[in-house]
Amino acid sequence: MNIRGLWWKILGPIIFLYVLIGGMTIPLKSGITYTSPSTAKGGASISMQVTGYNTHFKSASQNKAWLKADSTHYIQAKSLVFNDEMNATIQFDIPSIMPSTDTVQPLTLIIDNEIDGAFVQPNAIFVTFKDSNSVNNAQWQSLEDGLLHRNTSMTFPYRNILNETIRNTFFHVALWFAMFILLIIGLYHAIQYLRTGKYDHDIQSAAINKVAIMYGVFGLITGSVWAKFTWDTFWTTDVKLNMTAVAMLIYLAYLVLRGSSTDTDRRAKLSSSYSIFAFLALIPLVFVIPRLTDSLHPGNGGNPALGGEDLDNTLRMFFYPSIIALVLMGMWMSQLKIRFERLQERIFQNQK
Amino acid sequence: MNIIKVKDILLKELSIEFRQKFALGGIFLFAATVVFIIYKSFNNINAREWTILLWIIMLFAGLNAVVKSFLQEKKETYLYYYTLFDPVDLIVAKLLYNFIFLLCLFVIILLFMTVFSGFPVKLPILFFSGSVLGILGIAIVFTFVSVISATDNTNATLMSILALPLVLPIVMLLLKISAVSVRLLSDTAVNEDVMLLAGVNSILLGAMLLLFPSLWRS
Numbered sequence: 050m051n052i053r054g055l056w057w058k059i060l061g062p063i064i065f066l067y068v069l070i071g072g073m074t075i076p077l078k079s080g081i082t083y084t085s086p087s088t089a090k091g092g093a094s095i096s097m098q099v100t101g102y103n104t105h106f107k108s109a110s111q112n113k114a115w116l117k118a119d120s121t122h123y124i125q126a127k128s129l130v131f132n133d134e135m136n137a138t139i140q141f142d143i144p145s146i147m148p149s150t151d152t153v154q155p156l157t158l159i160i161d162n163e164i165d166g167a168f169v170q171p172n173a174i175f176v177t178f179k180d181s182n183s184v185n186n187a188q189w190q191s192l193e194d195g196l197l198h199r200n201t202s203m204t205f206p207y208r209n210i211l212n213e214t215i216r217n218t219f220f221h222v223a224l225w226f227a228m229f230i231l232l233i234i235g236l237y238h239a240i241q242y243l244r245t246g247k248y249d250h251d252i253q254s255a256a257i258n259k260v261a262i263m264y265g266v267f268g269l270i271t272g273s274v275w276a277k278f279t280w281d282t283f284w285t286t287d288v289k290l291n292m293t294a295v296a297m298l299i300y301l302a303y304l305v306l307r308g309s310s311t312d313t314d315r316r317a318k319l320s321s322s323y324s325i326f327a328f329l330a331l332i333p334l335v336f337v338i339p340r341l342t343d344s345l346h347p348g349n350g351g352n353p354a355l356g357g358e359d360l361d362n363t364l365r366m367f368f369y370p371s372i373i374a375l376v377l378m379g380m381w382m383s384q385l386k387i388r389f390e391r392l393q394e395r396i397f398q399n400q401k
Numbered sequence: 402m403n404i405i406k407v408k409d410i411l412l413k414e415l416s417i418e419f420r421q422k423f424a425l426g427g428i429f430l431f432a433a434t435v436v437f438i439i440y441k442s443f444n445n446i447n448a449r450e451w452t453i454l455l456w457i458i459m460l461f462a463g464l465n466a467v468v469k470s471f472l473q474e475k476k477e478t479y480l481y482y483y484t485l486f487d488p489v490d491l492i493v494a495k496l497l498y499n500f501i502f503l504l505c506l507f508v509i510i511l512l513f514m515t516v517f518s519g520f521p522v523k524l525p526i527l528f529f530s531g532s533v534l535g536i537l538g539i540a541i542v543f544t545f546v547s548v549i550s551a552t553d554n555t556n557a558t559l560m561s562i563l564a565l566p567l568v569l570p571i572v573m574l575l576l577k578i579s580a581v582s583v584r585l586l587s588d589t590a591v592n593e594d595v596m597l598l599a600g601v602n603s604i605l606l607g608a609m610l611l612l613f614p615s616l617w618r619s
């Protein structure tokens with residue numbers, strides 16, 4: 050047993066286990082899932098029902114709440130009543146004069162305490178003002194510096210709509226990345242086969258491509274389930290989905306091609322040419338067209354890609370290791386297939 | 402690449418084609434029949450259906466047409482070619498031949514479609530430039546796939562299995578360009594799509610020219 054050659058086989062599952070445990074157990078940041086009422090008139094006194102998520106209203110002692118119009122105009126809550134950790138009733142006196150010249154102004158709700166840190170619900174309430182005056186706005190106050198708390202414990206970002214499914218980033222997105230890395234390795238071997246004519250390269254190329262196709266199917270399934278929870282449908286007309294469907298069809302045709310011939314030399318030549326051709330046809334599909342058209346996916350049609358609040362540093366701590374782990378495990382899986390094929394080839398050679 | 406050789410092979414292909422008029426006529430008849438069936442079953446075709454049907458008919462008629470170009474010849478002929486020509490010359494000639502053939506097919510289908518269900522195109526320059534580029538792309542993919550399936554025991558089913566998914570990206574771009582040209586969509590970035598189509602074509606063409614010599618040896 051050569052232990053030095055085995056390190057990556059052990060490393061892959063260990064990293065993946067780390068991703069599974071960490072990715073599934075670390076809590077989300079606090080957020081607000083529900084507020085009521087959604088509209089109010091200027092000058093009214095309202096009591097707002099708020100349902101939080103992962104909040105600690107009762108345990109925290111320094112709860113505060115504001116409604117924010119813009120960066121210098123805030124209303125502080127008159128009183129806060131907490132029914133339990135998650136539910137609160139907050140009283141606001143809304144001024145009758147608003148700071149900007151619009152007659153309808155969306156206000157953002159900010160809640161802060163020392164356990165959860167500060168969290169917001171954008172456009173929590175729409176206020177209609179009879180009168181607007183940008184000069185006389187004494188009822189509005191600004192927020193002093195250092196008033197908000199910061200949550201220092203390790204948490205994943207809370208995003209509206211995504212909620213807990215943000216953890217799927219480690220699997221769905223990482224699967225696509227791993228698939229592409231594996232396809233590129235497979236492509237390298239296909240090119241090497243055509244250059245050198247060594248049958249071993251074809252074995253490797255085919256085995257790696259097969260694992261990549263499997264990852265692709267998993268990526269589609271995880272994405273489909275994710276879409277069901279966030280976009281409320283298993284399949285949308287989103288351009289990226291359709292392009293990946295085409296990509297999967299192209300690679301399934303690759304499997305058909307490999308299955309169609311029993312002559313190994315010919316099969317090797319055809320399928321490595323086809324896989325190079327297919328990969329080249331894939332580049333505009335997956336990288337260019339989605340960038341040009343609108344898409345629900347991040348990184349397309351003006352949505353931010355891997356950045357901003359969608360992928361913060363705590364997510365990165367699991368996202369990148371997940372890609373590495375999936376690539377390593379994919380290489381291991383293809384390695385089993387490669388060894389099997391090599392043995393088969395050796396038996397075949399001995400028969401002759 | 403030798404232009405004269407390419408021209409010779411191309412002329413040879415064309416003359417063979419015109420010698421067997423029944424095959425040629427068969428494909429055009431196929432196109433005409435399909436257009437007529439669609440006209441009878443739809444009665445009134447709107448612009449959206451028009452573009453989609455045009456390309457679907459084009460795709461399947463073209464598939465039928467190109468299958469022959471490599472499958473019609475015998476193994477011995479190939480061996481003969483192998484001693485005569487440079488593989489790049491041969492594949493370029495085949496590609497040109499398929500391209501011309503598909504263009505003729507396109508014109509004929511377009512003619513039938515116009516006769517039976519009108520011509521809804523509002524931006525003809527965009528429509529025709531997009532179509533010619535798209536047909537070139539289809540020709541490249543079909544030629545490449547026919548090479549693959551021809552070397553593999555002349556298997557015509559394999560051809561359609563391999564060609565249809567590969568041609569999908571081109572067809573999707575084509576459908577979008579056609580949709581813009583009949584004013585179904587208004588898209589200011591449609592020039593980018595045309596450029597993209599040209600880019601895809603050149604990538605695929607380069608890949609085919611690089612890969613064909615090694616396929617050819619078998």
